[in-house]
Amino acid sequence: MQSAAALEVAGLVKRYGDKTAVDGLDLTVERGTVTAFLGPNGAGKTTTVETCEGYRRPDGGTVRVLGLDPVTQGSELRPRIGVMLQSGGIYPTARAEETLRHMATLHAHPLDVPALMERLGLGSCGRTPYRRLSGGQQQRLALALALVGRPELVFLDEPTAGLDPQARHATWDLVRDLRADGVTVLLTTHHMEEAEELSDEVAIVDGGKVIAQGPPDVLCKGGAENTLRFAGRPGLDLPSLLKALPTGTEAAELHPGSYRLTGTVDPQLLATVTSWCAQNGVLPDRISVERRTLEDVFLELTGKELRS
Amino acid sequence: MSGRAAAGTYAPEPGAAPLPRMVRAQAWLETRTQLRNGEQLLLTVIIPTLLLVLFSAVDIVDTGEGSRVDFLAPGILGLAVLSTAFTGQAISTGFERRYGVLKRLGASPLPRWGLMAAKTCSVLVIEALQVLLLSVVALALGWSPHGNPATVLLLLLLGTAAFSGLGLLMAGTLKAEATLAGANLVFILLLVGGGVIVPLDTFPDAAQSALRLLPISALSDGLRDVLRQGAGMPWGDLAVLVVWAVVGLGAAARFFKWE
Numbered sequence: 048m049q050s051a052a053a054l055e056v057a058g059l060v061k062r063y064g065d066k067t068a069v070d071g072l073d074l075t076v077e078r079g080t081v082t083a084f085l086g087p088n089g090a091g092k093t094t095t096v097e098t099c100e101g102y103r104r105p106d107g108g109t110v111r112v113l114g115l116d117p118v119t120q121g122s123e124l125r126p127r128i129g130v131m132l133q134s135g136g137i138y139p140t141a142r143a144e145e146t147l148r149h150m151a152t153l154h155a156h157p158l159d160v161p162a163l164m165e166r167l168g169l170g171s172c173g174r175t176p177y178r179r180l181s182g183g184q185q186q187r188l189a190l191a192l193a194l195v196g197r198p199e200l201v202f203l204d205e206p207t208a209g210l211d212p213q214a215r216h217a218t219w220d221l222v223r224d225l226r227a228d229g230v231t232v233l234l235t236t237h238h239m240e241e242a243e244e245l246s247d248e249v250a251i252v253d254g255g256k257v258i259a260q261g262p263p264d265v266l267c268k269g270g271a272e273n274t275l276r277f278a279g280r281p282g283l284d285l286p287s288l289l290k291a292l293p294t295g296t297e298a299a300e301l302h303p304g305s306y307r308l309t310g311t312v313d314p315q316l317l318a319t320v321t322s323w324c325a326q327n328g329v330l331p332d333r334i335s336v337e338r339r340t341l342e343d344v345f346l347e348l349t350g351k352e353l354r355s
Numbered sequence: 356m357s358g359r360a361a362a363g364t365y366a367p368e369p370g371a372a373p374l375p376r377m378v379r380a381q382a383w384l385e386t387r388t389q390l391r392n393g394e395q396l397l398l399t400v401i402i403p404t405l406l407l408v409l410f411s412a413v414d415i416v417d418t419g420e421g422s423r424v425d426f427l428a429p430g431i432l433g434l435a436v437l438s439t440a441f442t443g444q445a446i447s448t449g450f451e452r453r454y455g456v457l458k459r460l461g462a463s464p465l466p467r468w469g470l471m472a473a474k475t476c477s478v479l480v481i482e483a484l485q486v487l488l489l490s491v492v493a494l495a496l497g498w499s500p501h502g503n504p505a506t507v508l509l510l511l512l513l514g515t516a517a518f519s520g521l522g523l524l525m526a527g528t529l530k531a532e533a534t535l536a537g538a539n540l541v542f543i544l545l546l547v548g549g550g551v552i553v554p555l556d557t558f559p560d561a562a563q564s565a566l567r568l569l570p571i572s573a574l575s576d577g578l579r580d581v582l583r584q585g586a587g588m589p590w591g592d593l594a595v596l597v598v599w600a601v602v603g604l605g606a607a608a609r610f611f612k613w614e
Contacts, residue, residue, distance in 0.1 A: 100462050102614075126371035126464040136459025138388065138451060145384070152380040153464050155370030166360065192459070199367040220359055228365040 051114035053078045053200050053231040060107030061094050068094040070255030081232040083242035086252035087349050092235045129198035135189050137177045144173030154196035167191050182209045203234040239342040253349045267339045273312040277331040278305050291323050371464030381473035386480050399438045407431045410552050411496045428493040429578035430551040435485040440478050440515045442538045445522035449534035457613050501585030513596040514574040520603020527611030545571040570599040
């Protein structure tokens with residue numbers, strides 16, 4: 048059992064009427080990792096996640112969650128996963144602590160409820176009905192519900208949407224704690240920064256398929272190149288600089304005294320540029336390295352047009 | 356809400372609670388939610404009590420021979436079952452579906468049939484409280500019940516099954532707002548046309564034979580035969596309730612949509 052990946056989705060197909068929401072999607076999530084599931088609206092993220100949670104029956108392909116089939120082995124699977132729904136799923140008049148305590152009662156070895164409330168900044172609103180909680184508090188209560196049963200695998204649907212920066216960082220710390228304690232996390236998000244901060248793996252989905260998957264730094268390295276800019280004396284001997292740099296690197300003086308290098312910008316390249324400057328008596332100024340962000344990669348892969 | 360937790364705080368230790376504990380917890384939560392809800396209390400407690408007191412004290416409808424409370428109390432007990440098993444359950448379940456509560460519970464260790472068992476327990480607990488309260492009020496008004504309590508219990512349970520099926524069918528197929536309006540409308544129509552406070556023999560003959568097939572008519576008529584006249588098993592009324600229970604629960608099981 049422990050050898051199986053936390054999540055194995057192969058060739059998943061899901062149709063709604065004549066619309067294909069998921070079109071042969073493959074995704075593997077290793078145990079104990081945090082995977083960010085990114086994609087434009089309508090890309091098939093929610094359908095995929097809800098199929099893994101057992102809400103939807105696949106029209107094709109196979110889904111194994113903790114080695115189990117979510118449809119036929121749901122009763123065995125459900126106690127082992129934690130689910131955070133975007134829509135909350137809490138009755139408006141239900142009180143925060145009562146709701147969390149109830150979910151704890153449905154599990155064999157739940158977390159300590161007051162400690163979890165405290166950790167998520169809900170300590171002072173235990174008796175507040177759900178509808179009177181702020182948007183951020185509602186969001187954190189939904190997160191607490193996903194965690195209270197001490198699951199092996201949690202599905203978090205946009206866990207920081209609508210949170211202020213403090214609450215967002217607290218939630219990130221919590222996800223890091225989960226990972227440190229060996230919990231597998233699959234999170235869908237639109238925040239690229241969140242994906243870069245938290246995840247071991249990023250899977251970008253579009254048109255019902257995973258179109259790129261890998262660690263965030265690897266995804267950012269591939270494809271288009273990075274840029275190094277600096278300012279110095281006008282008219283530097285760029286061909287001599289390029290001789291010192293790896294082939295494939297390009298250099299240009301954009302306007303007098305302002306230089307741009309493109310290529311694989313790594314510490315070695317930076318060292319070479321500064322030592323060449325030293326040999327030539329140039330003091331490089333305003334050195335800046337621009338690496339591609341995950342957002343750049345995401346927009347390159349999924350295009351810039353707005354989705355419905 | 357900052358800082359990192361001690362290592363191991365979130366170490367996985369998954370598992371479902373024992374099934375009886377889950378059902379008990381769910382039933383208790385549902386019962387509390389119902390008892391906290393003012394609109395539901397109006398429907399399940401205040402309206403039946405008011406009708407019982409008002410129509411017992413004032414001679415508004417002709418209830419035939421005998422004391423008015425002896426006619427009214429069985430009908431009001433039927434109304435109590437209608438208000439909780441049908442109207443209350445339809446409205447609360449309809450809104451649970453709309454707010455995603457049912458969806459969220461669908462990913463919890465509580466199985467669907469466990470949820471349904473809990474809802475049934477909660478309905479029975481509320482009905483027990485209603486019957487207790489209404490019986491005390493009726494006795495204070497001079498009610499003298501007859502008959503076998505076991506027969507009364509059987510009628511109440513079959514009525515609960517019939518109304519639960521119809522209530523869940525409504526909650527699981529219509530929008531929450533439509534369920535809210537529809538369940539209240541049905542409550543009023545059945546209150547008037549189901550022999551609860553108005554005897555069915557005051558309706559024209561053709562209407563009477565149709566109205567007698569309503570579950571509320573079978574329940575109030577059966578209860579009245581036993582409690583007022585001390586009759587034995589009211590087989591006809593029991594048969595009508597069984598048919599409604601089978602049809603209602605069967606259709607609910609077939610057509611209920613969880614999301």
